[in-house]
Amino acid sequence: MTSIKVVGVGGQGILTTSQVIGLAAMKAGHRVMTSEIHGLAQRGGAVDSNIKYGQVVRSSGIDKGGADLLLSLELLEAARNASFLKPRGCAVISTTTIRPKSINEAQAYPSQAEVRQILSSRTEVICFVNAAGEAERIGEPRVENLVLVGSISALLSKSIPERFFDGVVRDFFPPRSVDANLKALEAGRKIIQASA
Amino acid sequence: MKFEDIIVAGKPGEKHLLLGNEAIARGALEAGVAVCTGYPGTPASEALDLMVSSSGRTGVYAEYSMNEIVALEIAGGASYSGLRSMAVMKHVGLNVAADALFTLAYSGTPGGLIILTADDPSAYSSQNEQDNRYYALHASVPMLEPSTPQEAKDMLVAGMEISRRHEIPLLLRTSTRVNHSRGIVELGETRPPKLSGTFSPNVQRFVAIPSTARVRHPVLLRQLEELEKESEGSELNYSVGAGGKGGVITSGVAASYTLEAVDELGVAVDVLKLGFTYPLPRKKIEDFLLAHGKVLIVEELEPYLENAVKAIAHEVHAGTEVLGKDLGIPRSGELGLPFVKRSIATALGLKLEEPRDIDTSQLPGRVPLFCAGCPHRASLYLLKKVFHVKDTIFSTDIGCYALGAPPPLSVGDALVCMGGSVGVGMGMGVANRSKRVVSVIGDSTFFHAGIPGIINAVFNGHQLTVAVLDNGTTAMTGFQPSPTTGAAGGRAVTILPENICRASGVSRVEVLDPFRVREAEEALRQLKEERGVVAVVLRAPCALEEVRRKRRAGESVVPYRIDDERCTNCRVCVKVIDCPAIVSLSEEEKPTINRETCVGCALCLNICPYDAIRPGGGMKA
Numbered sequence: 001m002t003s004i005k006v007v008g009v010g011g012q013g014i015l016t017t018s019q020v021i022g023l024a025a026m027k028a029g030h031r032v033m034t035s036e037i038h039g040l041a042q043r044g045g046a047v048d049s050n051i052k053y054g055q056v057v058r059s060s061g062i063d064k065g066g067a068d069l070l071l072s073l074e075l076l077e078a079a080r081n082a083s084f085l086k087p088r089g090c091a092v093i094s095t096t097t098i099r100p101k102s103i104n105e106a107q108a109y110p111s112q113a114e115v116r117q118i119l120s121s122r123t124e125v126i127c128f129v130n131a132a133g134e135a136e137r138i139g140e141p142r143v144e145n146l147v148l149v150g151s152i153s154a155l156l157s158k159s160i161p162e163r164f165f166d167g168v169v170r171d172f173f174p175p176r177s178v179d180a181n182l183k184a185l186e187a188g189r190k191i192i193q194a195s196a
Numbered sequence: 197m198k199f200e201d202i203i204v205a206g207k208p209g210e211k212h213l214l215l216g217n218e219a220i221a222r223g224a225l226e227a228g229v230a231v232c233t234g235y236p237g238t239p240a241s242e243a244l245d246l247m248v249s250s251s252g253r254t255g256v257y258a259e260y261s262m263n264e265i266v267a268l269e270i271a272g273g274a275s276y277s278g279l280r281s282m283a284v285m286k287h288v289g290l291n292v293a294a295d296a297l298f299t300l301a302y303s304g305t306p307g308g309l310i311i312l313t314a315d316d317p318s319a320y321s322s323q324n325e326q327d328n329r330y331y332a333l334h335a336s337v338p339m340l341e342p343s344t345p346q347e348a349k350d351m352l353v354a355g356m357e358i359s360r361r362h363e364i365p366l367l368l369r370t371s372t373r374v375n376h377s378r379g380i381v382e383l384g385e386t387r388p389p390k391l392s393g394t395f396s397p398n399v400q401r402f403v404a405i406p407s408t409a410r411v412r413h414p415v416l417l418r419q420l421e422e423l424e425k426e427s428e429g430s431e432l433n434y435s436v437g438a439g440g441k442g443g444v445i446t447s448g449v450a451a452s453y454t455l456e457a458v459d460e461l462g463v464a465v466d467v468l469k470l471g472f473t474y475p476l477p478r479k480k481i482e483d484f485l486l487a488h489g490k491v492l493i494v495e496e497l498e499p500y501l502e503n504a505v506k507a508i509a510h511e512v513h514a515g516t517e518v519l520g521k522d523l524g525i526p527r528s529g530e531l532g533l534p535f536v537k538r539s540i541a542t543a544l545g546l547k548l549e550e551p552r553d554i555d556t557s558q559l560p561g562r563v564p565l566f567c568a569g570c571p572h573r574a575s576l577y578l579l580k581k582v583f584h585v586k587d588t589i590f591s592t593d594i595g596c597y598a599l600g601a602p603p604p605l606s607v608g609d610a611l612v613c614m615g616g617s618v619g620v621g622m623g624m625g626v627a628n629r630s631k632r633v634v635s636v637i638g639d640s641t642f643f644h645a646g647i648p649g650i651i652n653a654v655f656n657g658h659q660l661t662v663a664v665l666d667n668g669t670t671a672m673t674g675f676q677p678s679p680t681t682g683a684a685g686g687r688a689v690t691i692l693p694e695n696i697c698r699a700s701g702v703s704r705v706e707v708l709d710p711f712r713v714r715e716a717e718e719a720l721r722q723l724k725e726e727r728g729v730v731a732v733v734l735r736a737p738c739a740l741e742e743v744r745r746k747r748r749a750g751e752s753v754v755p756y757r758i759d760d761e762r763c764t765n766c767r768v769c770v771k772v773i774d775c776p777a778i779v780s781l782s783e784e785e786k787p788t789i790n791r792e793t794c795v796g797c798a799l800c801l802n803i804c805p806y807d808a809i810r811p812g813g814g815m816k817a
Contacts, residue, residue, distance in 0.1 A: 009562065034377060043599065044776055046562040058452050058453075059373075060377040061456070063533050064551065076560065076562075080556050080559050086551075100563075108560075
C-alpha cells in the first residue's frame with residue numbers, strides 16, 4: 001500500500017489535486033481511499049488530504065510516520081507536516097510561500113534550508129519544485145498544482161504508470177484546459193528526472 | 197469534475213471514486229427517494245447539494261429547507277403519505293429536528309424515512325462534537341453506521357427497506373471521515389422516484405395527542421423487539437477473523453481503522469463489525485463475548501457500544517474482560533489510526549515501535565481568515581467602531597462571521613447555536629443593564645432560527661440591537677441559496693430580513709451597504725441613539741460569489757495599491773482589518789497589497805488615515 005499526504009493552504013486547490021492522484025491510482029487498477037476536509041478549514045487555514053492505494057485499503061487515515069510521500073503545495077506546510085513522513089520517505093515541496101497573516105514578531109517564515117533541516121530527521125529525499133515558475137512558463141498560472149502532480153507521478157511510476165495521470169486530465173478537465181495541464185504534468189516529471 | 201453525472205447517470209456495476217456524500221446521493225437515487233429535504237451543514241452538505249442540483253434530471257422533489265425541523269417535518273409528511281423520504285443534516289441539526297423525530301417514531305412513517313445525521317468528531321466545522329448515536333437509543337429508532345462510501349450508499353438502500361418494512365424513521369449515522377472520504381463505489385440500479393402518494397387518515401396513529409401517544413408508545417416498543425430480531429439476522433453485523441483469543445467490537449469509521457490496524461500489526465484478533473447499531477444484535481455480541489477472553493471496544497467519541505457490551509457481558513456472566521475508553525481510546529476528538537493501533541497493541545501486551553514526532557511548535561500557525569473583500573470584515577469593523585467593545589456585548593452566531601471573534605476584529609463575545617445570538621443577547625441584556633447588546637447574525641441563520649428570538653425581543657420589551665450580516669448566501673457550507681437572493685432552481689422568491697423585522701414590530705430598521713463605510717458609520721451612530729429593539733441589515737454579496745459573478749459577466753476586478761510616498765507605515769490597515777491581501781513582511785517595512793489577492797473592496801482605502809491607498813494595482817482579468 002502507498003500512502004500520500006497532500007498538504008497546503010485552504011484555497012490552493014488541494015481537493016482537486018488529491019482527486020487527480022486518487023483517480024489515476026484507480027485507473028491503474030488499485031483500491032483507493034482518500035480523505036478531505038471541507039467547510040471552515042478552507043478559509044486560508046492549513047489543510048490536508050490523504051490518498052492511500054494498493055491491493056487492500058481499509059481506511060483513509062495516515063499515521064505520524066506513515067506517509068510514503070509528502071506532497072506540499074506550500075513551503076511552510078511541508079515543515080508543519082514533517083512528522084507524517086515515513087523514515088526514508090520522499091517529500092515533494094512547492095517553493096510557493098504563503099505567509100500566514102497571524103505570524104508574529106517572534107516567529108519567522110522558514111527558509112527553504114530550514115524546511116529541509118526540519119524534514120531531514122525523516123528523509124534526505126526532498127525535492128523542491130518551483131511549480132509557480134513552471135506554470136508561468138507554460139502561460140497558465142492555474143496549472144501550478146498539476147506541475148507538482150507531474151513530479152510525484154514520476155516518483156510513483158512503478159505503481160501508477162504516467163499515462164494514467166494524463167488520462168485523468170483528458171477525462172476530467174474542461175477541454176480548453178487539457179493541453180496546459182498535460183504540459184504541466186510533463187514539466188513536473190522533467191524536474192524529477194533532472195534531479196535523479 | 198462532474199460527479200453529478202456519475203450520480204445521476206452512472207450504470208449499475210460501474211466503479212467510481214466517490215466522496216461519501218456523493219455515494220449517499222447515489223444511494224438515495226438507488227433507494228428510490230422521492231422527497232429529499234435538509235439544511236446544509238458540514239460534513240453533510242454535499243449530499244443535499246447533489247440531490248437539489250440534480251433534481252431537474254432525477255425528478256426527485258428536493259429542497260434546501262429553512263432549518264432541520266422543517267426539513268424533517270416535510271420528509272415526515274411525505275412519508276405519512278407513502279413516499280420514500282429523506283432528511284439531511286449535520287449532527288447539531290438533529291437537535292433542532294429532535295422534537296419532530298421523537299413523535300415521528302411514535303406514529304411511524306409508512307413510506308419510509310431516512311435521516312442522514314453527520315457527526316463532526318474533533319468539531320472541524322461545528323460548535324460541539326456530540327455523538328448522535330444516542331439519538332437512536334433516545335428516540336427508539338433504528339440506526340445504521342457505515343464505515344466507507346460504499347457502505348454509506350448500500351446502507352441507505354438497505355435502510356430504506358428496513359424503514360419501510362417497519363414503518364419507522366431510520367438514522368443513517370455518519371462522521372466526517374465517512375462523508376468526506378473518497379473510496380471506490382460500485383453502483384447499483386437506480387429506482388425511479390414515485391412522487392405521488394396517498395395519505396390515509398388515521399387519527400389514532402397520526403394525531404399525536406395524549407390519548408394516542410399512550411397507545412403508540414407500546415407499539416413502538418414492540419417494533420423495537422422486531423427490529424432487534426432484524427439486527428440479529430442482519431448481514432450488516434458480521435465478524436471476521438480466524439478464531440483468535442482476543443476480539444474487537446467496533447462500528448463506523450473506527451471499524452476501518454480497526455481492520456487496518458489488525459492487518460498492519462499482523463495479530464490474530466477477531467473483529468465484530470457492527471453496521472446495524474440500534475437495536476444492537478444482542479445474541480451476536482453475547483456469542484462474541486463468550487468466544488473471547490478479552491474484548492476491546494473501538495469507537496469514536498462516547499462509549500455507546502462499550503456500555504451496552506459491558507451490560508450484556510454482565511448479564512450473561514461472560515467473564516470476558518471488556519476494555520475500551522479506559523485503555524486510551526479517547527472520548528473526545530477524532531479517532532485516528534494511531535490510537536487504534538496503540539490500543540490494540542496495548543490490549544495484547546505488544547510494544548509498538550513509533551517514529552518520534554518532529555517538534556514543529558515554533559512554526560508560525562495558520563488560522564482561517566475572512567477572505568479578501570469579505571463584507572463581514574467591513575460590517576464587523578463598522579460595528580466595532582460605532583459600538584465600542586468596552587461598552588458593548590457582541591453576541592454572535594454560526595457562520596463565517598464567527599471568524600471575527602478573535603483579534604483584531606474582536607466582535608463576538610458569545611456563540612452558542614444557530615440563531616442563538618438573539619436569545620443569548622436578550623439574556624445578556626437582562627443581566628448587564630449598563631451595556632448595549634448587539635446580536636450579530638447571518639442571513640441564512642436569521643431565517644433558520646433567528647426570527648422567533650426577534651419576535652420575543654419585541655414582545656417582551658427587551659433592549660437589543662440586531663445586526664443581520666446579509667451576504668445573500670449560506671457561504672460557509674458551500675454557497676447554498678438564501679431567501680434574500682432567491683430559492684434554488686432560480687425561483688424568484690425573495691424574503692428580506694428588514695421586512696420581517698419591521699413586521700415583527702422592531703422600532704427602527706436600517707439597511708446599509710458596509711462598503712459605503714462613511715455613510716454606514718453615520719447611520720449606525722444614529723441607530724445607536726435609539727432604545728428598544730432596533731435592527732440593521734448590512735447587505736453586500738459574499739466576496740467569493742461576487743468575484744465569480746464578475747468573472748462570468750466579463751467585469752474586471754480592480755485591485756488597490758499602497759502609494760509608497762504617502763504611506764507612513766502607521767500600520768492601521770495591517771492591524772485593524774486583517775485582510776489577506778495586505779502583506780506586511782516586518783514591522784519596519786511598509787505594507788503592500790497583493791494584487792492577485794485583492795478584489796478591490798476598498799475597505800482599506802476608507803480606513804487609511806493618510807489617504808495612501810489608491811485604485812490601480814493593475815487590472816486583472
